[in-house]
Amino acid sequence: xxxxPLNILLxxxxxxDCQFFTDAIAQxxxxxxxxxxxxxxxxxxxxxxxxxTTPDLIFLDLNMPRKGGMECLEEIRKxxxxxxxxxxxxxxxxxxxxxxxxxxxxxxxxxxxxxxxxSLKKVLxxxxxxxxxxxxxxxxxxxxxxxx
Amino acid sequence: MKLHFKYDFNLACKxxxxxxxxxxxxxxxxxxxxxxxxxxxxxxxxxxxxxxLLKPYGMEVVYNPKSILIQRTKAIILDMIGxxxxxxxxxxxxxxxxxxxxxxxxxxxxxxxxxNTSIENFIILHKxxxxxxxxxxxQITLTDISFQLNxxxxxxxxxxxxKLTGITPTAFVRIxxxxxxxxxxxxxxxTQ
Numbered sequence: 001x002x003x004x005p006l007n008i009l010l011x012x013x014x015x016x017d018c019q020f021f022t023d024a025i026a027q028x029x030x031x032x033x034x035x036x037x038x039x040x041x042x043x044x045x046x047x048x049x050x051x052x053t054t055p056d057l058i059f060l061d062l063n064m065p066r067k068g069g070m071e072c073l074e075e076i077r078k079x080x081x082x083x084x085x086x087x088x089x090x091x092x093x094x095x096x097x098x099x100x101x102x103x104x105x106x107x108x109x110x111x112x113x114x115x116x117x118x119s120l121k122k123v124l125x126x127x128x129x130x131x132x133x134x135x136x137x138x139x140x141x142x143x144x145x146x147x148x
Numbered sequence: 149m150k151l152h153f154k155y156d157f158n159l160a161c162k163x164x165x166x167x168x169x170x171x172x173x174x175x176x177x178x179x180x181x182x183x184x185x186x187x188x189x190x191x192x193x194x195x196x197x198x199x200x201l202l203k204p205y206g207m208e209v210v211y212n213p214k215s216i217l218i219q220r221t222k223a224i225i226l227d228m229i230g231x232x233x234x235x236x237x238x239x240x241x242x243x244x245x246x247x248x249x250x251x252x253x254x255x256x257x258x259x260x261x262x263x264n265t266s267i268e269n270f271i272i273l274h275k276x277x278x279x280x281x282x283x284x285x286x287q288i289t290l291t292d293i294s295f296q297l298n299x300x301x302x303x304x305x306x307x308x309x310x311k312l313t314g315i316t317p318t319a320f321v322r323i324x325x326x327x328x329x330x331x332x333x334x335x336x337x338x339t340q
Contacts, residue, residue: 004179030264100319104326110314132264133273137222138188143280145323147314 005031006128007053011043011072012036012061012090017113021059021090024120030128040067044075047082055085057131059111062091070105077106084141086131099147108144123148161207168201189223218263220248221255222270229274229297240271276312279305283321290317 008025012018018036025034037043040060044067046052058076060069069089076082088109089102099110109127114120126148134144162178169176172194175187190198199209224247225240244267245252260266265273275297282293290302299305309317 099315100323103315103323104330106327129265130273133270136185137226137274139274139277140281143277143284143324145313145315145320 005033006057006132007055008032008034008057008059009043009046009055010034010036010059010090011038011040011064011069012059013039013064014061017061020117020120021124024117024124027121028125028128030132032128039064040069040072043067044072047076047079054082056135057086057088057128059088059090062089062093070102073102073105073107086134086141086144088127103145103147108141108146110147112148164205165202165207168198171201172198189219189226191223214258214262217248217250217255218259221259221267222263224248225267225271226274229271229278241267272308272312276309279309279317280320283317284324 010018010021012021022034022036025032035046035055037046043058043060047055060072062069069091073087073089076085076087083106086108087106088111089107090111090113091098091102092113094112102110109131111123111127114123127146130144130146133139134141165178165184169184172190174190174194176184177187178184195209202208221244224244228240228243241252241256244255248255256267259270263270278297279293282288282296283290290305294302294305297305299308306317309315309320313320315323
């Protein structure tokens with residue numbers, strides 16, 4: 001079975017974290033196509049432009065200049081065209097309350113930023129695998145919650 | 149009178165395919181000129197009907213025995229998990245093997261190679277999805293659910309839920325209830 005590469009967007013202002021993520025994604029077994037954005041504003045401009053195809057999965061850093069991850073999340077969930085997107089929040093905070101609030105605001109995945117490369121690869125592999133199952137097995141995305 | 153034509157083959161095929169798909173009343177997404185993805189599964193009868201509809205146009209579903217086998221494996225598992233009665237107590241692996249006429253080892257190998265996950269993980273994932281659906285129904289307790297889906301104990305169910313999703317069943321219900329109340333997602337509230 002041949003599948004189209006998974007279309008992934010990442011909004012992350014920290015250049016090192018961004019590079020780290022790009023390298024890890026490149027090593028995944030699943031074929032992916034990644035585009036990165038320096039802040040939430042740039043990401044939202046991209047998403048609102050009808051010329052671009054809707055991505056399969058978005059990773060949002062919580063703290064970014066101009067527009068943060070939480071604002072993007074809320075904007076995306078209020079947009080009828082974008083509301084079915086799978087959204088992963090990528091954050092350094094791991095407080096139970098933050099995680100829960102993020103889910104309530106509509107995130108599907110909460111990733112506590114791993115500190116080293118092997119852990120990041122492991123986390124991303126897990127996320128892509130579960131996401132793939134949701135895409136291919138007709139599961140209800142409204143119940144897609146993963147904290148990792 | 150002579151007329152000269154030019155065709156857009158891809159467009160013609162796409163429209164033909166869409167017309168036949170409409171007849172099948174399935175949800176689908178075209179994934180390029182020669183691929184499409186159908187939401188859920190097509191049973192054997194529908195698959196045959198669909199193939200028959202396409203045949204007069206010289207269109208043929210490319211038959212891949214491995215992907216069909218995986219599809220059937222998934223369908224059997226989903227059928228078992230979706231039943232309202234209790235899950236069968238026999239080992240799912242041996243049930244699959246006898247229903248599909250392949251050894252458990254062969255099935256597990258084919259599945260892992262092509263489905264991006266193992267049979268065991270697929271079962272766990274879908275059982276937990278079923279648990280989530282049941283949890284959102286009012287009149288059912290975690291104990292009832294663990295009995296219905298054949299878990300050895302509530303603790304086992306809770307642990308598996310937490311291990312797979314990173315949150316507890318209680319947190320899951322709380323989050324979904326808050327989502328409804330706060331209307332954070334536009335599917336539960338009209339778009340502003």
